[in-house]
Amino acid sequence: MTDIILHHYPNSPFAEKVRIALGIKQATWKSVEIPNVMPKPDLMPLTGGYRRTPVMQVGADVYCDTQLIMMELEKRLPPPPLLPKGREGEARGLAMWIDRNIFWSAVGVVMGELGDKLPEAFKKDRSDFSGRSFDSDKLRAAVPMARDQTYAQLSLAEAMLADGRNYLLGGEPTLADCALYNPVWFIRQRLSPTASPLDRLPKISAWSERMKAFGAGTRSDLTAADALAIAKAATPAATKVDADDPSGLKAGRKVSVTPDDTGRVPVSGALVGLTADRISVARSDERVGDVVVHFPRAGFIVTPL
Ligand SMILES: N[C@@H](CCC(=O)N[C@@H](CS)C(=O)NCC(=O)O)C(=O)O
Numbered sequence: 001m002t003d004i005i006l007h008h009y010p011n012s013p014f015a016e017k018v019r020i021a022l023g024i025k026q027a028t029w030k031s032v033e034i035p036n037v038m039p040k041p042d043l044m045p046l047t048g049g050y051r052r053t054p055v056m057q058v059g060a061d062v063y064c065d066t067q068l069i070m071m072e073l074e075k076r077l078p079p080p081p082l083l084p085k086g087r088e089g090e091a092r093g094l095a096m097w098i099d100r101n102i103f104w105s106a107v108g109v110v111m112g113e114l115g116d117k118l119p120e121a122f123k124k125d126r127s128d129f130s131g132r133s134f135d136s137d138k139l140r141a142a143v144p145m146a147r148d149q150t151y152a153q154l155s156l157a158e159a160m161l162a163d164g165r166n167y168l169l170g171g172e173p174t175l176a177d178c179a180l181y182n183p184v185w186f187i188r189q190r191l192s193p194t195a196s197p198l199d200r201l202p203k204i205s206a207w208s209e210r211m212k213a214f215g216a217g218t219r220s221d222l223t224a225a226d227a228l229a230i231a232k233a234a235t236p237a238a239t240k241v242d243a244d245d246p247s248g249l250k251a252g253r254k255v256s257v258t259p260d261d262t263g264r265v266p267v268s269g270a271l272v273g274l275t276a277d278r279i280s281v282a283r284s285d286e287r288v289g290d291v292v293v294h295f296p297r298a299g300f301i302v303t304p305l
Pocket residue numbers: 012013014015035036037038051052053054064065066067099129262263
């Protein structure tokens with residue numbers, strides 16, 4: 001019942017951020033493959049509308065966004081730590097910068113190169129997802145700029161490795177490395193390990209080989225139907241609403257939670273958990289029974305209904 005279940009698909013770079021963390025921690029986990037475009041009929045009963053990839057499930061608890069998934073892995077799995085003592089803020093801050101900036105520059109590089117080869121259904125889906133039209137010609141024309149931006153940002157990480165350290169924060173990999181692996185892996189995987197601008201970043205290239213060697217832990221496949229049955233048979237873990245939260249929101253209040261950037265589909269439910277770091281809502285669906293869906297606070301808008 002307490003197995004870690006990752007709902008994801010192979011080509012997802014944000015899922016790779018989580019898979020590499022599972023590798024570092026040598027975890028045993030279950031894998032449910034989801035579609036890379038909408039509709040996602042076997043994911044919606046769990047999330048209540050959240051559509052992004054990946055999603056982590058543990059019994060009847062559903063964790064959205066890798067920011068929160070990584071915190072949950074850290075809590076649930078034994079060392080090595082992803083958040084070294086005393087450096088939690090640095091690791092999380094770097095991850096936020098990478099997720100919200102480097103990732104998008106890397107998407108410009110990859111989608112600019114591959115955009116015209118992708119199916120129309122994918123382009124339409126990603127237009128809805130991002131709120132901006134997926135125009136392959138414009139993306140291709142913007143490749144030099146995207147490479148430039150990716151290089152400018154990755155060179156900051158290259159500089160961190162310049163003193164000979166093996167990982168961004170020192171001798172061991174942390175959350176920051178998992179986050180950086182996402183866009184670097186995306187370019188390596190979809191284009192090539194020497195695609196520009198990686199060809200000008202020797203330290204990042206060597207670092208990414210070290211990261212790749214961690215693998216993805218021990219994974220076994222699970223059907224979506226079995227994942228839903230696991231949720232139905234389980235009870236969500238207890239959570240608490242901070243009585244002093246500045247929002248003034250109280251336990252039981254009906255709210256919706258919506259990402260502030262992409263895939264802006266609101267999830268509604270009763271507020272059952274609220275801390276500086278996370279928002280949790282209880283909801284039910286006939287295929288999964290009662291579940292609690294958890295979101296990070298940063299990057300998500302909570303609206304009382
Ligand atoms: N902030 C989110 C971003 C997740 C994200 O953008 N994932 C991409 C795939 S890598 C996605 O959801 N694409 C659309 C889809 O899979 O339906 C996180 O950290 O999990």
